[in-house]
Amino acid sequence: MMKKAYGYLRVSGQGQVEGDGLVRQEKAIREYATANGYTIHKIFRDEGVSGTLEDRPALARLLLNLEENGHGIKTVIIERVDRLARDLMVQENIIADFQKQGFDLISATEGADLLSADPTRKLVRQVLGAIAEYDKSMLVLKLRASRERKRAKVGKCEGRKSYSEAMPEVLKEIRRLRRARKGQPRRTYVKVAAELNAGGYKTMTGKAFSGQTVQSILHREKNKKR
Secondary structure, three states, X not given: OOEEEEEEEEEOOHHHHHOOHHHHHHHHHHHHHHHOOEEEEEEEEEEOOOOOOOOOHHHHHHHHHHHHOOOOXXXXXXXXXXXXXXXXXXXXXXXXXXXXXXXXXXXXXXXXXXXXXXXXXXXXXXXXHHHHHHHHHHHHHHHHHHHHHHHHHHOOOOOOOOHHHHXXXXXXXXXXXXXXXXXXXXXXXXXXXXXXXXXXXXXXXXXXXXXXXXXXXXXXXXXXXX
């Protein structure tokens, strides 16, 4: 009997959305599934979003589907690990979440043992993540140079504001929802996101919150204090 799996695709720029990035990823996932006895139940697509945890609605929906588990699906197939995230720490955090929940994550390129704790497999995964992170860092440097050049020409070029600067009321609500309650477990990032959405809150880009978005916001605010 064929095993069921989800597919996950991500492209980071509008040019990739309009190009063949999504098509290529889906083709690789479906070919891997066919060759290894899986049937793809559903494909989740994050189109034109970065590899950080912020604004990843499709990934959030995928994780919710896995956690609800009324369908019996516990496997996700991606084209390669940097489609999950380019940042090494983000990769490892997501992979750790999959491991804790007992889900399987398969890369059509890197293999079926992506979650393996074997030292060699972990080293390979982290080397691939480090390469992807280097590529992202170089892109950030180039964008920064471009902003500085623009600032030199026009005299001003604002960077992206943090939530504490642009939407302090949202940050306050996130912290309230995450705060441990007496005798009860702390809300997960996914549950915090669900309550924010139910309360009508939106991200700075006007989108719904995901668990990854909430985690990313708190992580950035924490790093600002260091």
